[in-house]
Amino acid sequence: MNTTVVAIDGPAGSGKSSVSKAAAAKLGFAYLDTGAAYRALAWFCLERGIDTVGADGITDALSEFDFSIGTDPDAYFVRVGGDDVTGDIREPRVTKIVSSVARVPEVRSYLVALFRKIMAGVPNGGIIVEGRDITTVVAPDARVRILLTATEEARMGRRSAELTGVDASTTARELSSRDAQDSRVVDFMNAADGVTTIDSTDLDFEQTVQAVVGLVHSAVDKRGAVDKHRE
Ligand code: CDP
Ligand code: CDP
Structure with missing residues (x-):
């Protein structure tokens, strides 16, 4: 496969979605927002009145979950069935329950397989x-x-700046409780072996995008050099 895959993880408000989308547009790459899939499933459970406290209803819902996502960074959309839910999946009622949906092992294995298929x-x-x-x-x-x-301070500041009419301390509380819940399922606070950390605390948006683009360019250049050496 000749596709360059760039994997980016991080806690809420670190800039993953916005930075990845802008970097992908600059590089001419596709972009996959995996959080949107977990959010879309949480939205679907709410629409169907499925109990998200237990795992059974969520697991059953997977067989009827007709999800599609745009991977063009300039034409991003999220759909469930015939509905465009791009905006709906960001609603606070979805954010509130998404971690409960994402912790179900059947959900994770189903979506991981779907992400690999898209890639x-x-x-x-x-x-x-x-x-x-x-x-x-x-x-x-x-x-x-x-x-x-x-x-945490920078991430909370960024999130509150996005949400008008929501009290900053409520945003901060919800963000840290979601990160804590999510951290019990996967570790995204510490870099695994071979993973490069970009700390965006003192970087503005453009500088963060450039940091990602720079890492991709140097990795691709390095591969080019290796391939040439092999010829
Ligand atoms: O953008 P934000 O930080 O609000 O979150 P998101 O990326 O939209 O992800 C929403 C939720 O999906 C997270 O809080 C996790 O519960 C879950 N998620 C996950 O478990 N694994 C992923 N690869 C992506 C998201
Ligand atoms: O996806 P995630 O929750 O990690 O973060 P996001 O929704 O992409 O970014 C949250 C906000 O932080 C967005 O409004 C970004 O424009 C902003 N941001 C920033 O102000 N400075 C950065 N260096 C990176 C992101």
């Missing part, structure tokens, strides 16, 4: 895949593996 369908060039377990579970062999971090 395999990318024709050429590359794809940036972002989430919590991409560098460790979904694509541990990715050419570039990045942990995008920022201090």
Whole structure:
């Protein structure tokens, strides 16, 4: 396969989605937002009135979960069945329950398989895949593996800036409780072996995008040099 896979993990508010999308657009790569799939399933459970405290209803829902996602960074969409849910999956009621949906092992194995299928369908060039377990579970062999971090204070500040009309302390509380819940399932706070950490605390948005693009360029250049050597 000639596709360059770039795996990016990190906690909420570290900049994964926005930075990955912008970096993919700059590189001419596809972009896969794995968190959107967990959110879409949580939205689907809410629509169907499925109990998300236990795992059984969520697991059963998978057989009817008709999910699709756009991987063009300039034409991003999320659909469930015939509905465009791109905006709906960001609603607080979805954010509140998404971790309960994501901790179910059947959900994780189903979605990991789906992500790999999407990655395999990318024709050429590359794809940036972002989430919590991409560098460790979904694509541990990715050419570039990045942990995008920022201090809790910076991450909370960024999230509150995005949400108008929501009290900053409520945002902070919810964000840290979601990170704590998610951390029990996968470790995205510490870089696994071979994973490069980008701390975006003191970087602005453009500088963070450039840091990712720079790592991809040097990895691709290095591979070019190795391939040439082999010829
Ligand atoms: O962008 P934000 O940090 O709000 O979260 P997200 O990337 O949209 O992910 C939403 C939720 O999906 C997370 O809180 C995790 O519970 C789950 N998730 C996961 O378990 N594994 C992933 N690879 C991506 C997301
Ligand atoms: O996906 P994740 O939850 O990791 O973060 P995000 O939703 O992509 O980013 C949260 C916010 O932080 C966005 O509004 C970004 O534009 C902003 N951001 C920033 O201000 N400075 C950075 N260095 C990176 C992201």
